[in-house]
Amino acid sequence: xxxxxxxxxxxxxIIGGFFFGYFLEASxxxxxRKLNAQFTFKDWSVFKVMFVAIVVAAVGLYLFNLLGWLEFxxxxxxxxxFWAMAIGGALLGxxxxxxxxxxxxxxxxLFTGRIDALLFMMGMLIGVFLFAILFDTxxxxxxxxxxxxSQTLAQLLDxxxxxxxxxxxxxxxxxFFLGAKIESKHNSVxxxxxxxxxx
Amino acid sequence: MKNKQVKAFWSPLAAGIGLGLGLMFMFxxxxxxxxASDFFVRLSAxxxxxxxxEWTEDNNFFFTFSGGYNPLNMWIxxxxxxxxxxxxxxxxxxxxxxxxxxxxxNIGVFARVALALxxxxxxxxxxxxxxxxxxxxxxxxxxxxxxxxxxxxxxxFIAGIVVSLITRRIWQ
Numbered sequence: 001x002x003x004x005x006x007x008x009x010x011x012x013x014i015i016g017g018f019f020f021g022y023f024l025e026a027s028x029x030x031x032x033r034k035l036n037a038q039f040t041f042k043d044w045s046v047f048k049v050m051f052v053a054i055v056v057a058a059v060g061l062y063l064f065n066l067l068g069w070l071e072f073x074x075x076x077x078x079x080x081x082f083w084a085m086a087i088g089g090a091l092l093g094x095x096x097x098x099x100x101x102x103x104x105x106x107x108x109x110l111f112t113g114r115i116d117a118l119l120f121m122m123g124m125l126i127g128v129f130l131f132a133i134l135f136d137t138x139x140x141x142x143x144x145x146x147x148x149x150s151q152t153l154a155q156l157l158d159x160x161x162x163x164x165x166x167x168x169x170x171x172x173x174x175x176f177f178l179g180a181k182i183e184s185k186h187n188s189v190x191x192x193x194x195x196x197x198x199x
Numbered sequence: 200m201k202n203k204q205v206k207a208f209w210s211p212l213a214a215g216i217g218l219g220l221g222l223m224f225m226f227x228x229x230x231x232x233x234x235a236s237d238f239f240v241r242l243s244a245x246x247x248x249x250x251x252x253e254w255t256e257d258n259n260f261f262f263t264f265s266g267g268y269n270p271l272n273m274w275i276x277x278x279x280x281x282x283x284x285x286x287x288x289x290x291x292x293x294x295x296x297x298x299x300x301x302x303x304x305n306i307g308v309f310a311r312v313a314l315a316l317x318x319x320x321x322x323x324x325x326x327x328x329x330x331x332x333x334x335x336x337x338x339x340x341x342x343x344x345x346x347x348x349x350x351x352x353x354x355x356f357i358a359g360i361v362v363s364l365i366t367r368r369i370w371q
Contacts, residue, residue, distance in 0.1 A: 004229065006229070007229050008229065008273075008274040009274060009277050012229075013229060013274050013277035014278070014280055014281035014284070015224075016228065016229065016278060017277065017280060017285065018281040018282070018288075019225075020222075020225075020233045020334075021283060021284065021286040022221075022285035022288070023214050023215075023218040024218070024282075025286045025289040025290050026289055027214030027218070030290075032370070033303065036370040038359075039359040039362075040367055040370075040371070045208075048212065048215060049218060050337070050338060050341075052215025053215045053216075054338060054342050056216055056218075056220060057219045058343070061223060074230055075231065076232075076343070077340070078336055078340045078343075078345045079345075079347065080346045081330055081347065085330065085336070085347050085350045086350050086353075086354040087354070088325040088326065088328035088329020089350065089351035089355040089358065090354045091322065091326075091328065092321075092322055092325045092329065092332060092351075092355050092358075093354065093355040093357065093358030093359030094359070095318040095322030095325060096318070096322070096355075097318075097358075097366045098314050098366055099317060099318015100301070100318060100370075101315075101319075103236040103238075103333070104235035104334035107279060107283060111282075111284075112286050112287070112289075112295060112296055113297045113298040113299060114297075115298065116300045116302070116315045117315070119312050119315040120315045120319035120322070121239065123315065123319015123321075123323060124236070124319045124320070124322055125239055125242060125243045125323060126320050126323060127319060127321060127326075128243035128326075129243050129247060131260065132243070132260040132261045133258075135258065135259050135260035151345070151346045152343065153344045153345075156346050161344065191207060191208065192206065192293070192295055193205055193207070196295075
């Protein structure tokens with residue numbers, strides 16, 4: 001086998017996107033109330049779903065690379081821009097608290113009937129437009145504190161990749177343990193039935 | 200009124216495993232993971248170009264997207280079609296599809312709509328600044344163990360938790 005393949009359009013990409021939309025919907029992450037309950041620690045679904053997905057994909061890619069089925073170097077690994085990513089990440093956390101979504105979940109929300117997601121999307125188009133207007137001013141921040149090309153945690157900490165994977169599994173397990181404790185104490189997980197209103 | 204036809208959400212573990220396998224599938228066939236915000240970046244550039252071609256051509260950020268450029272001719276547009284289908288089919292088959300403006304019990308429709316727009320503006324700006332969003336940078340970059348993905352995710356969760364101390368009334 002010789003992964004990655006080089007699809008950039010067509011039915012294969014649609015299938016990939018289908019999995020993305022389907023599992024976000026299935027886990028309830030199209031709901032802004034459920035998404036926001038993570039930030040008040042009442043419902044740990046965002047952390048759990050995201051961290052399990054990261055661990056599954058990271059371990060899977062690691063094994064495929066180990067078996068020689070995948071050239072890991074050909075995968076897109078983003079380069080760090082420390083301040084832009086830290087401030088941008090904080091803006092997305094704020095945007096989710098205020099507006100209810102992040103870009104991906106707003107798409108799932110709209111196609112599960114949530115009209116408010118359409119307003120969030122219009123906001124994003126305006127936000128990108130503001131970025132373009134302010135681009136010359138922001139440029140120094142946008143590219144500040146650039147890290148080494150495609151640097152991974154294993155390279156940064158100078159350890160084997162499996163050590164990082166083991167660390168992520170431990171963090172995920174801790175999140176599940178802590179989350180389950182808090183969720184059962186408050187009985188605060190948002191169920192599909194709780195969201196079943198036609199308002 | 201509780202509708203008995205509504206199926207429960209998948210457990211986070213099961214949905215997370217499915218999402219992770221889907222993410223791995225995308226990496227194997229395309230060399231990159233999932234994305235979302237870049238679609239809105241390109242759509243914004245496309246609309247700007249349609250409305251104000253000269254200004255867009257002169258803009259140091261948008262000009263890279265202009266000039267006979269077709270926003271549909273990108274992998275991310277195909278992915279968004281798949282996402283929409285996945286969400287639509289999944290929610291219809293589980294009885295979870297509902298037309299509504301989802302909001303907390305203590306907030307009106309107008310306030311919810313205004314906050315959705317405002318939050319969207321912060322998110323659109325922030326996702327472009329961060330060189331990616333929760334999907335493209337946090338989730339997909341996280342799966343490649345990229346340092347930047349974890350810088351993003353830590354900032355995302357800290358800001359979300361802190362701001363939610365003030366905004367929790369919106370949702371509760």
